[in-house]
Amino acid sequence: MPLTEEQFTILRAIADARPVGSDAATWAVKKGLAVQAEDADIDLTPHGRDMLASQPAR
Numbered sequence: 001m002p003l004t005e006e007q008f009t010i011l012r013a014i015a016d017a018r019p020v021g022s023d024a025a026t027w028a029v030k031k032g033l034a035v036q037a038e039d040a041d042i043d044l045t046p047h048g049r050d051m052l053a054s055q056p057a058r
Helices: 005-015 022-030 046-053
Strands: 034-036 042-044
Touching: 005 022, 005 042, 005 046, 022 034, 022 042, 042 046
Parallel strands: none
Antiparallel strands: 034 042
């Protein structure tokens, strides 16, 4: 299932190390697009980076 623009916005925020809400972080982790450390740091997984890279240029 393709990601929505809102979901891509979440991935971009994570990639740029900008804060995301807990619901957004939970969604990304549950989908396997991000990993969250014990100190609440969050980063994209390789799959998350691939999904973000697959988004057409705006």
